[in-house]
Amino acid sequence: MVATAFNIVFNGFLQLLAALLLAPLLSGIIKRTKAFLQGRTGPIPLQVYRDITKMWGKEAVVSTHASVVSLWAPWIIAAAVGAASLYIPIMSAAPLHRIGDLFIAVYLFALARLATGLLGLDGATNFGGMGTGREMAVGALTEPVLLVSLLGIALPAGTTGLTNMTHYLAAVGLGGVNLSYLLAMAALGVVLVAETGRIPVDNPDTHLELTMMHESMILDVSGWHLALITWANSVKQFLLCSLLANLVLPWYPAGRFLPAVLFYLGKVLAIGLALAAVETAYAKMRLFKLPHLLGFALLLGILGVLFGLWGL
Amino acid sequence: MSNYIHPFITPALYVGQICFLAGCIASLFFRNRPGLPRKVSCLTSAAGSLFWVLAAWQGLHQPAQGTLFTIGFDWAWFWRIDTFSSLFLLVVSGAGVLASIYGWQYAREYDTTGGPVLGCAYNLFLLSLGLVLTADGVLPFLLSWEFMSISSLFMVGLDHQKPAVRQAAFIYGIITHGATALLTIAFLLLANLGGLNFANWQALQPAGAIYHLVFALFLIGFGSKAGLVPVHVWLPRAHPAAPSHVSALMSGVMVKVAIYGLLRAAFTWLDTPPPVWGGILLVLGIASALTGALYAMIDQDLKGVLAYSTIENIGLLTAGMGAAILLDSMDAGALALGFVLLHTISHATFKMFLFLGAGAVQGATHTRRLDRLGGLIHSMPQTAGVVLVGVLTIAAVPPLAGFASEWVLMQVLFSLANNGATVEMRAAGVLAMVALALTAGLVAAAMVRLFGVVFLGRARTADATHAGEPSKAMRLPMSVLVAGCVVVGLASRPLLAFTTRVAAQIIPQSMRDISAAPQSVPLNPGLPSVALLLIALLALTFLGVAALTRHYGGKSHAVRCSLPWGCGADLTPQMQYSALGLAEPARIIFRSILRLKSAVTQTHSSQSASVSRFQLAVPVPGEGMLYKPVRNLFVHFAERIRKVQAGSLQLYLAYMLATLLVLLLVVR
Numbered sequence: 001m002v003a004t005a006f007n008i009v010f011n012g013f014l015q016l017l018a019a020l021l022l023a024p025l026l027s028g029i030i031k032r033t034k035a036f037l038q039g040r041t042g043p044i045p046l047q048v049y050r051d052i053t054k055m056w057g058k059e060a061v062v063s064t065h066a067s068v069v070s071l072w073a074p075w076i077i078a079a080a081v082g083a084a085s086l087y088i089p090i091m092s093a094a095p096l097h098r099i100g101d102l103f104i105a106v107y108l109f110a111l112a113r114l115a116t117g118l119l120g121l122d123g124a125t126n127f128g129g130m131g132t133g134r135e136m137a138v139g140a141l142t143e144p145v146l147l148v149s150l151l152g153i154a155l156p157a158g159t160t161g162l163t164n165m166t167h168y169l170a171a172v173g174l175g176g177v178n179l180s181y182l183l184a185m186a187a188l189g190v191v192l193v194a195e196t197g198r199i200p201v202d203n204p205d206t207h208l209e210l211t212m213m214h215e216s217m218i219l220d221v222s223g224w225h226l227a228l229i230t231w232a233n234s235v236k237q238f239l240l241c242s243l244l245a246n247l248v249l250p251w252y253p254a255g256r257f258l259p260a261v262l263f264y265l266g267k268v269l270a271i272g273l274a275l276a277a278v279e280t281a282y283a284k285m286r287l288f289k290l291p292h293l294l295g296f297a298l299l300l301g302i303l304g305v306l307f308g309l310w311g312l
Numbered sequence: 313m314s315n316y317i318h319p320f321i322t323p324a325l326y327v328g329q330i331c332f333l334a335g336c337i338a339s340l341f342f343r344n345r346p347g348l349p350r351k352v353s354c355l356t357s358a359a360g361s362l363f364w365v366l367a368a369w370q371g372l373h374q375p376a377q378g379t380l381f382t383i384g385f386d387w388a389w390f391w392r393i394d395t396f397s398s399l400f401l402l403v404v405s406g407a408g409v410l411a412s413i414y415g416w417q418y419a420r421e422y423d424t425t426g427g428p429v430l431g432c433a434y435n436l437f438l439l440s441l442g443l444v445l446t447a448d449g450v451l452p453f454l455l456s457w458e459f460m461s462i463s464s465l466f467m468v469g470l471d472h473q474k475p476a477v478r479q480a481a482f483i484y485g486i487i488t489h490g491a492t493a494l495l496t497i498a499f500l501l502l503a504n505l506g507g508l509n510f511a512n513w514q515a516l517q518p519a520g521a522i523y524h525l526v527f528a529l530f531l532i533g534f535g536s537k538a539g540l541v542p543v544h545v546w547l548p549r550a551h552p553a554a555p556s557h558v559s560a561l562m563s564g565v566m567v568k569v570a571i572y573g574l575l576r577a578a579f580t581w582l583d584t585p586p587p588v589w590g591g592i593l594l595v596l597g598i599a600s601a602l603t604g605a606l607y608a609m610i611d612q613d614l615k616g617v618l619a620y621s622t623i624e625n626i627g628l629l630t631a632g633m634g635a636a637i638l639l640d641s642m643d644a645g646a647l648a649l650g651f652v653l654l655h656t657i658s659h660a661t662f663k664m665f666l667f668l669g670a671g672a673v674q675g676a677t678h679t680r681r682l683d684r685l686g687g688l689i690h691s692m693p694q695t696a697g698v699v700l701v702g703v704l705t706i707a708a709v710p711p712l713a714g715f716a717s718e719w720v721l722m723q724v725l726f727s728l729a730n731n732g733a734t735v736e737m738r739a740a741g742v743l744a745m746v747a748l749a750l751t752a753g754l755v756a757a758a759m760v761r762l763f764g765v766v767f768l769g770r771a772r773t774a775d776a777t778h779a780g781e782p783s784k785a786m787r788l789p790m791s792v793l794v795a796g797c798v799v800v801g802l803a804s805r806p807l808l809a810f811t812t813r814v815a816a817q818i819i820p821q822s823m824r825d826i827s828a829a830p831q832s833v834p835l836n837p838g839l840p841s842v843a844l845l846l847i848a849l850l851a852l853t854f855l856g857v858a859a860l861t862r863h864y865g866g867k868s869h870a871v872r873c874s875l876p877w878g879c880g881a882d883l884t885p886q887m888q889y890s891a892l893g894l895a896e897p898a899r900i901i902f903r904s905i906l907r908l909k910s911a912v913t914q915t916h917s918s919q920s921a922s923v924s925r926f927q928l929a930v931p932v933p934g935e936g937m938l939y940k941p942v943r944n945l946f947v948h949f950a951e952r953i954r955k956v957q958a959g960s961l962q963l964y965l966a967y968m969l970a971t972l973l974v975l976l977l978v979v980r
Contacts (some may be wrong), residue, residue, distance in 0.1 A: 059869070059870040059871065059872055060869075060870070060871045060872070061871075061872045061873075061874050062871055062872070062873055062874075063873070063874070063875070063876040064873050064874065064875050064876070065687065065769060065770045065876070066873070067689040067690060067696075067767075067768060068689070068693075069689070069768060071871060072855070072858065075854050075855055075857075075858040076851070076854075076855075078854060079850060079851040079853075079854035079855070080851075082850060082854065083710075083846075083847045083850045083851065086846070086850070096846065099846070103718075103719050103722050104710060104719070104847070106749075107708060107709065107710050107715055107718075107719075107752075108710060108847070110707070110708070110709065110752070110753070110756055111704075111709045111710065113756070114704070114707055114709060114756050114759075114760055117757075117760040117764070118760055118763065118764055118768065120764075121760070121764030121765070121768045121769055121889070121894075122764075122768045122769065123769070123876055124687070124768075124769035124770040124876065124883070124885070124888050125876045125877075125878075125883065125888075126883075126887055126888065126889060128889075129764075129769075129888060129889020129893065129894060130889060130893075132760060132761075132764065132889070132894065133761075133889060133893060133894040133895070133896060133897050134897050136753075136756065136757035136760050136761070136894075136897075136898075137757055137897035137898040137901055138897070139753055139756070139757070140750060140753025140754045140756065140757050140898070141750070141753065141901070142753075143749045143750065143752060143753040144746045144747075144749035144750040144753065146749075147745060147746060147749040148742075148745075148746050148749075151726075151729070151742060151745065151746075154726070155729060155730060155742070158730055160722075160723070160726055220876060224861075224869055225871075287897075288897075288900055288901070291901045298746070301746075302742070302743070302746060305742050306739055306742070309729075309735055309738050309739055309742070310735060
């Protein structure tokens, strides 16, 4: 009992800390890789840390028309994403996997999106409203895709716990790889791109009004507020990459600490590099073509689950 | 033990009824003294509701029954409360107390117009809600049901000077009476088997087609009162038209009484429905949830958005009921009904205070149009706080009550998808979950739009600039409800265990054995409440750090205010994103489903600038397809039959003669 408690606290705490601290590094590596693939040099991966610490030390400027919502929203976003990291398996088990499941994680991300949406409207500027309208509508479409792609694994596993799902996949090994699983993973891949706000769904590097979604909502955010949101976004990206990595490659070298850590970091990195490659290979999609992509992913996911029910 | 009736229940119920009746009569009696009917009616309804709260509290522990009065020698008005009806009565009368306190100030604007009618109808409404829940026979049930419909109809039509309100009341009147007619047929069909008293109505089994007919009649009759798609068309019109504390009661409580009827019909009166009805309920529920969410995203009226959200929530409740039928043979069936009761409680709390908050906004700004509001968080911070909690709850944000019930519904559907008896059932579970996730996303978007446009940013009109907080008497009920909502969210686990136990009392014996212990229910992987508490704690920690940072952070963590950059021009409030604009992405994405007609008209003024107007027609969904043909049929039939009434005296005498002859021939 004591050993288990220690295990939960130690493992959980360590993993949590790693996720919260390593997340900006993943963002930096993706940026650097993207630059490399585009024939540029790009900033060094540690630049994201420098940006965050620099912004953290600066005062925040908010709109005269802003309310208390603008003051708290960055904290709520950070809190929601931080809480989500307690329920998503990072290296082995999610710290709170016994008392929370995929729904809590999905709805915590929804809370972060909602707070960002309100933040966008609070300053009484046009860009914020534009971003909120777009992001909330597209978010409404990504949520079912995320759910259905996770269901593709949750149903055969017979549990909605994310950690239990990875354990199930690790136990069945390659026997678990079937049509249903592959479709679910394809759908989850699309969700990863959409939820991290990357090309072809959204462009994290642009400030052009025709294409912005997420960046548009936080266009007026500055200083240490922006540091919080940037950090929270990189954590969200890290968590989603980690989730996909754990579902695609659920194994880890048992018993040995260092190889396990290296293997885990390797697979998350691989997902991140894939994201960078996708961003380089594709062009930004027109805003109202997005429902087609997400609808396609949704149908893939549903087909996958139904195939699973019929035992394909 | 079972014969023991707590000595308090009967007098409390009766004193409550007397209070309501007294309020009814006194409101009309003092009709010539403006303001007095309001005060009297609010006092009596608050007192009556309070007595009923006490009775319902006792009824939770100890069932009771009795006779209200006897007519002649062979008919009496029987009443009965058991744990199940007590739970609903508790919600109804608790809501009644708070709405009455709110009405004390809020109904002031009706003092000169229709105050006595409002006072009378309001008391009658609360009385009939309670009487429906305690009725123990066909006649008491139908009579109080009809009183409930008529009294609410009066309050919907209170602003009858406005054509839109008259139309809303007219449509409500037609649909609610159609529903009562269908219910009457269903009741009479069942009375053939079990008599007029509900005491003998235990799992009645009408033969074959009659069963399905009765169930269909119950579903349409109760469903149209609850606002289930496609018989919901009155709801988004009627709920906003009533005074806000009445809207709150209609949306928070009256629709639940319909759910109560449907639950009684499906699980107590009739034998457990076959799976096909479970499937139908699930489909209708999901359709309602999606429709409600989509139109909540588009509607331009503050209370209209809330009314559509009610349709969405009724959809969730119905889907839960459908899942309960499909999961009949499993212990998750009881959990599904536990969800229905849990969500009944939480929806009643948050929808109540949202409507009360909307009433405060309407009272302060004299408008409900989203695009005329804005920036109210500065002038009405407390109301904004109340509405924010409600908005977050509806959007199913952890750790609030909306998330807790959504989580349970997801678990129920997951167990349907995982252990359903047939592949079709399991597929239905999966599709329902996907649709529910889409609903949740749309609702979140609708709620961000609602709160953002009304409370954030800058005031769009002068009305919204000069708004102010409502009085204490109006703020108190809202604060109580907000606190209740937060408690329901955090204590959702023990509450769920309780509601599952209550649900187990009305469900058939086959489901009852296993459900007695809700711990056996496959809630995987664990307790939501603990998780919710942890989330709350974590969020509080973050917020604490935030407060400290702002307090002690020094210059580097300061927040400075500055005018937003407007590309060199001055930003005006009209340049903010409007409610219409915020809904546009969703409107374009779902255009093939919505089929809205929009038009841009340009008018050239005498100056060189031309003014463009954008108009969007948002018809109530389903009206064109379902109701127009029925209406046309009626009109057609009425025109045919009008020929009979030609206006000549001889003809009418001839009719009389003919009738007499026919009667003599047939009856003799």
